[in-house]
Amino acid sequence: MTSKNPLLRIATIALLAGIALAEVFPYFWIATTSLKDLAGVIQFPPSLLPIPPHWENYAQAWQSGPFPRYLVNNIITTFGILAIQLFLGCLAAYAFSKLQFPGRDLCFFLVISCLMVPPQIRFIPIYIMLAKVSLLNTYWALILPYATSALGTFLIREAFNSISDDVLDAARIDGANVLQIIFRIMVPIAMPTIIAFSLFSVVYHWNDYFWPLVVTTNETVRTLPLGVALLREEGTGSRWHIIMAGNMFVVMPMIVTFLLAQRHIIRAFTFASPK
């Protein structure tokens, strides 16, 4: 909606700028707080810029735990989860969408009902299960419980539903096998949905705090959000500056990746527009 009226345009841009600022400013606040000292942090009225900047906060946060290891763990778990979710999700979505077999709808209904089971509910039985097979405090404990995504399966199925069967028939005639159909033909068409879901999954699991807290008992597989949350002291005044410095470690990889991939993400969405 572009209006020709210059006044309206200015007003619109001003409004958008205000909203964008409101969205970004708190993040900027995290950054500036991470450079203050305790006195600067609890000062009121709050000062805008840290002068002088206390870069040592980063060193302190970094040293409070094995952060490089946390980072690696985060990457392994987040992308491990995504890879399996997408692979299994596409397979299942194809079956639910394009194949007919007895019990199909019942199985799909079961999948949907899993949408309503958040991790806080599944924790105890799964913890006990993992402990019994000695998988606690391993990458498996972090990845397996999330290896399938009901949401992903549901969304990909919806996307596959909207692909006309003619395309599939043509492929079959050309001699394509199931896997080729799924991954060479259907996935590219359903790419916007897959990207949208991947976004959701990566952000969720990258920032996941609860599950790693529950299944890890020491630092070997601990993830980043945990490492940062552990910076919080119980009871004493918050060392906000250290906590925010730690937060930057969690936040920066995401932001950088997003900035780099932004154009690709948006471009992928426009794939669906009819030429």
Place this chain on the structure above:
Amino acid sequence: MGWTRLIRRQTLLGYALILPSMAFFFIFYIYPVVYSFYLSFFTWDMLKPKQFIALRNYQELLGTEEFREVLGNTLTYSLGVVGLAMGFGLFLALLLNNRTKLSSLFQACIFTSYIVSWVAVSLLWIWMLDPQYGLVNYLGSFLGMSPVDWLGNHSLALWTLVGVTVWKVIGYPMIIFLAGLQSISQDYYEAASLDGAGAWHRFRYITWPLLTPTTVFLFITLTIATFQGFDIVNIMTQGGPVHATSIYVFYIYEQAFHYFRIGRASAAVMICFGLILALTYAQHRVFRRKVHYTQVG
């Protein structure tokens, strides 16, 4: 004869494809829920042996004011966030639906908070909303507002959390709506303007209907996400003041890990689970008629 072979092959193929997924769902979703169902008839603190108490957990829950408040809070929180996030998200998408550099910049800014972790955001906002030191009240004082206890006021706290949540997630519906908007062919709009349709007409009769798949997608994703809301409550208010911000998942967590009432927590799980299943089914029937898909291919 040809048919039966076809059906058998499809059945085999179908099950082969869904088997790994279903196995995981059974082990990691369905089994825990079934186990929870079993546990809901007991009293158990994970230490002493379980004690069978039949339906007493359910009676106690449905009889307490607190649990009913929790259900109400969850509904309020969810509908509040979904409504506001989708409304504003669509608004922003409409305004930013152009390929300018400025638009990209704004989009990036607005999307940032979505990808930042809840831990970071919650800690930040606790502080920004502090009645004495917070930036929000400080800025409010310039507008003549007296300091507000955003998180400590019993009637305000939940809506404050709604606000913070919308602030954080707004980038997501915005981007998804943008994608949806950009997938609508310009031909429709050209034809409409030729017919003399104004902006509102174009929106109501072209944009809105063609956005329904996107709208449904977002409604479902956001509703599910808000029903699972936990981190924000756990870090910002721990359910307070006096249960004002206690929502479903947090309540269950509290019962299980602060009070070690595993049985009662499991019963709460079952009740909410049942309600949500009913809601999902209702939602599914309503939306099935309203979705207009654009065929591709």
Place this chain on the structure above:
Amino acid sequence: MKTRTLLRCALATAVAVALAGPAWAGEPITATFWYSYGGKVRQVTEEMVKKFNGSQTKYRIDGSFQGDYFQALAKIRAAITTKTAPAIFHVIGEAMPDLWQGGMFENLEPYVKSTGVKSEDFVQALSQHGYFDYYGKSVPLFAIPFNRSMPVMYYNKDLLDAKGVKVPTSWDELRDAATKLTVREGNEVKTWGFEVPVDWWFWHGLLYQAGGSLLSADGKQAGFRQKGGEALQYWVDMVNKHKIMKRPGGKDYNAWEVTNTDFINQKAAMIFTSTAFVNYLTENVKFKMGTAFLPKKEKFAAPTGGTFFVMIKDATPAQKEAGWAFIKWMSEPSQAVYWSQNTGYICTNEPAIAGAEMQKFYKENPNYRVAYEQLKYAQRMPFTPALIRIQREVIQPNLEAPVIGLKTVDETMAAAEKAANDILAGK
């Protein structure tokens, strides 16, 4: 020929060494220790674990930081169910009776006897037997004090002197002092006279200061309704009627953080909080700070807090041996002193306190001494499995409602008493 014999000897020796096992070869026996503090206390804990490991080669303790305290409690229960629990843990006093009854803890008396630890060396009020009222039951020793504390009153000496206010010693004096110290500018309060987290621990103190007690004399019924109500009403009035007390927002430890921050920022002239923060506050305040006993009503009284070391019964004998070695070492005078001086928790070793080093330390840092002196007014907790539920389910979540005006004190206390009696009756 010679080489073959040589080789055979070497092989035989190697086998002998391998068969002799780790003990001969000098492999330390390991045990895991789960702990849950953050910040400075965590640093000191980790230092001490390292020191212990470095000071001898027989045992090695693997400290594992678990973050949030209640998560750790949940994890340990699940761990016990699956036999993957650590050997050593630390636990709050209020949770101990329930966990002891659940069979979680190892009886420590044999260890005490066999390693010659003198139980009289522990500061009585801080030890398990000094912490609990057993109501005549016989309960063995299963917990050794670790980080133990008391609530104390911290005051901003500069602010008090400026207004000529004396340090209050009674409830009435506190109210008057807070009234004089509260500074208002229009609608806004620039300085609060008094602030305290609306928390079970402090309420417990006030309950006994008012002459009440948690349970009846035989420990079978709740007995706190009337005096507990007085305590709560005292707060409610200060917040809502006189408007001289700030109720810090946030639940559990968040409220404690706010209280400390307000005190440092001079937004609150007097606060109640744990002696555990004396280190933190001393380092960060930019004014003269003093500590004092909690004011009395009918008498001085205060609970003790913090955690005790416990050993998990399911651990292997070797792990328990290692665990005990660590606990014993931590309780020795030099460690107890180091711990206390660096964290602000009360030193648990009586002879060490009487010794020259601690006496000198107390002289130079009088604020650290107050908690120790207040120990003579320490109130015991009832040894009943219901205790933890009374704290976490009955009292703690319900103190807030009257303070923010949702319910009356009487309603709250009546409901609380009923709930407590239900729990005591085993429902």
